[in-house]
Amino acid sequence: MSEQAKPANITDQAAKGGVLTKLILFSLSLGIIPISSYFLSERYVWNGNSNYAAITAVFAANVVLVTYIILSILEDKSPASVPPDVPKDTKKKQ
Secondary structure (H helix, E strand, O other): OOHHHHHHHHHHHHHHOOOHHHHHHHHHHHHHHHHHHHHEEEEHHHOHHHHHHHHHHHHHHHHHHHHHHHHHHHHHHHOOOOOOOOOOOOOOOO
């Protein structure tokens, strides 16, 4: 496989797997979930205690981050839909 075709193959695999969609989804989740968990837990769970609410937000951010890492590892271990290109020997030994 030529050097120019390798990046195109990687791009095709990334597009098929929805990598960009997953990255955008988790990026938004990493911003929205901790902030909302802070304000919701401060008001309804901890009755105005901002220290416990901050700990809750940090925990929520870590849950989102660990979930993204686990899904990325599982996606990387899954078998590729494109079989690896095996170079063929064109020269015969005499």
